[in-house]
Amino acid sequence: MKLEDMLAYKVAMLASDLSESLANEYADYKLTNPEWRILATLGATNDNAQAPSLTAKELAMATRLDKVQVSRALERLVKREAIHKRSCEYDKRATFISLSIKGEQIYQTLLPKIICWQNKRLENITDDEYQIFLKVIDALRP
Numbered sequence: 001m002k003l004e005d006m007l008a009y010k011v012a013m014l015a016s017d018l019s020e021s022l023a024n025e026y027a028d029y030k031l032t033n034p035e036w037r038i039l040a041t042l043g044a045t046n047d048n049a050q051a052p053s054l055t056a057k058e059l060a061m062a063t064r065l066d067k068v069q070v071s072r073a074l075e076r077l078v079k080r081e082a083i084h085k086r087s088c089e090y091d092k093r094a095t096f097i098s099l100s101i102k103g104e105q106i107y108q109t110l111l112p113k114i115i116c117w118q119n120k121r122l123e124n125i126t127d128d129e130y131q132i133f134l135k136v137i138d139a140l141r142p
Helices: 007-029 033-044 056-063 067-079 101-121 127-140
Strands: 083-087 095-099
Touching (some): 007 033, 007 101, 033 067, 033 095, 056 067, 056 095, 067 083
Antiparallel strands (some): 083 095
């Protein structure tokens, strides 16, 4: 079997290409890929009036980043005042992270650009094809 025919290789290359292309959309904000993934995760879970709070461990699991990447990205986001961190009352080892007003503004400003970017990637794919693609992705997950 050729390398370019291997499923894991093709998916890894696709993910890398998409991530690189997407990075152009948030480049003006000087965000790294881990920073964007954290902002997007926090922003996308903000479905009510109260800002969601996730622990660093939960963010690492949700973003598929390792603990060091999450820790460094959180430090940079704190310096930019894009997130708030607060200690957990019942577990002093845990810290809850949420978007600050500035972080929410960054996310809301970028969201239309990200949606436009995604729509452009999908413009030659029918909605039915996209739904099948999503179903295949879900079927491949362990």
